[in-house]
Amino acid sequence: MRDPYDILGVSKQADEADIKKAFRKLAKQYHPDRNADDPKAKDRFAEANAAYEVLGDATKRAQFDRGEIDATGKPRFQGFGGGGGGGAGGGFEGFPFGFGGARGAREAGGGAEDIFSHLFGDAMRGGGRGRATKGDDLQAELAVTIEDMVSDTKTRVTLPGGREVEVTLPPGVADGQTIRLRGLGRPGSGGAEAGDVLLTIRIEADSRFTIEGSNLRTRVPLDLDDAVLGGKLRVPTATGAIDMNVPAMTSSGRTFRLRGKGLPAKGGPGDLLVTVEIRLPDEADEHLLEFAQARRAARV
Numbered sequence: 163m164r165d166p167y168d169i170l171g172v173s174k175q176a177d178e179a180d181i182k183k184a185f186r187k188l189a190k191q192y193h194p195d196r197n198a199d200d201p202k203a204k205d206r207f208a209e210a211n212a213a214y215e216v217l218g219d220a221t222k223r224a225q226f227d228r229g230e231i232d233a234t235g236k237p238r239f240q241g242f243g244g245g246g247g248g249g250a251g252g253g254f255e256g257f258p259f260g261f262g263g264a265r266g267a268r269e270a271g272g273g274a275e276d277i278f279s280h281l282f283g284d285a286m287r288g289g290g291r292g293r294a295t296k297g298d299d300l301q302a303e304l305a306v307t308i309e310d311m312v313s314d315t316k317t318r319v320t321l322p323g324g325r326e327v328e329v330t331l332p333p334g335v336a337d338g339q340t341i342r343l344r345g346l347g348r349p350g351s352g353g354a355e356a357g358d359v360l361l362t363i364r365i366e367a368d369s370r371f372t373i374e375g376s377n378l379r380t381r382v383p384l385d386l387d388d389a390v391l392g393g394k395l396r397v398p399t400a401t402g403a404i405d406m407n408v409p410a411m412t413s414s415g416r417t418f419r420l421r422g423k424g425l426p427a428k429g430g431p432g433d434l435l436v437t438v439e440i441r442l443p444d445e446a447d448e449h450l451l452e453f454a455q456a457r458r459a460a461r462v
Contacts, residue, residue: 163233166213166226174227178220185214195351273335294352305364306331308371308378311425312400321346321359333426337365370398376432377424380431384408385443386450397436399423406436414440 167174170184188210190196195200198205216222216235225231232238325346328331332341338422340362347357365373372379382397392410406418417437424432427445443450 163209163212166216166233169209169213170217172217178218181214181217185210185218198348198351267291294354295350296354297348297350297357299357300347300359301361301362301364303364304329305366308367308368308373308400308425314430319361331363334428335363336374337363339363361407371400373425374435376427377435378432379435379437381437381439384412384414384438385441386443387415388412389438389440395438397434399434400425408438412438412440414438 167176170181170188172180172184176184187209191208192203192207194204194207207460212234216226216231216233222231222235222333226233226235229238248300261453300322302319302321304317306317310317311331316330320324320326327343327346329341329343335341340360343359343361345356346359347354370380378400381397382395384395387393388395388408392408392412394405395408397406400423404420404423406420408418415437417435420436422431422432423434446454
């Protein structure tokens with residue numbers, strides 16, 4: 163253990179008031195209840211307490227200054243009969259928050275316990291248990307595809323801190339919507355429940371579809387001969403391509419509704435709206451030109 167004077171940041175000429183003031187400052191700064199996300203604070207807090215166990219007691223301080231006990235309060239040589247005793251050398255037992263040494267302070271007439279009680283009030287009383295406090299909520303985002311939204315499988319998400327969990331997307335979830343994952347936030351204190359994770363959903367853009375509520379909209383090219391004669395048209399859906407029947411004499415811009423091929427929703431899945439766009443051949447053949455000329459002549 164380091165020199166207790168160095169730990170508290172005081173000189174060897176510091177009086178009792180200066181030592182107490184220095185310890186109170188460190189205790190408030192590194193108290194574990196105020197540093198739940200800093201694992202090093204626990205060690206700094208325990209170190210400051212151990213240092214005050216020595217320097218806050220006039221007898222132990224004099225023994226340390228004479229070299230009779232070490233920084234932990236233990237005798238430097240066997241058989242020493244000074245007042246170092248068992249208080250500071252007994253580890254962390256009895257400390258109100260489980261970190262060390264307040265029993266020795268009580269035996270010395272107050273010391274650290276009095277200061278802690280002044281600093282933290284009721285948290286130091288009643289067996290040393292602080293008030294139960296629910297853990298903090300955490301924020302996270304999840305990017306999903308349209309395929310993810312219609313799939314029955316769970317989506318894996320990495321939470322703050324690196325933990326991975328699987329999430330079932332609720333029906334009807336929308337871009338920017340936040341869903342609550344209960345109990346996956348920061349742990350609570352004093353036996354209280356953990357906080358939640360507030361997960362914001364981001365739906366990735368898909369060049370094939372436009373989202374309209376629970377419906378999906380897509381545009382599909384239709385060959386001229388299929389538009390005139392009718393036929394089957396290959397159409398993309400969120401679960402894979404399917405064939406759709408196109409009736410004869412279908413005009414460009416006509417929209418067909420495929421029931422239940424949209425996104426999941428609380429009242430049932432939405433629909434897929436398919437708009438066809440007639441696609442002309444790159445080069446017109448003789449028959450197509452004759453047909454077009456005949457149609458033009460008929461309008462004159």
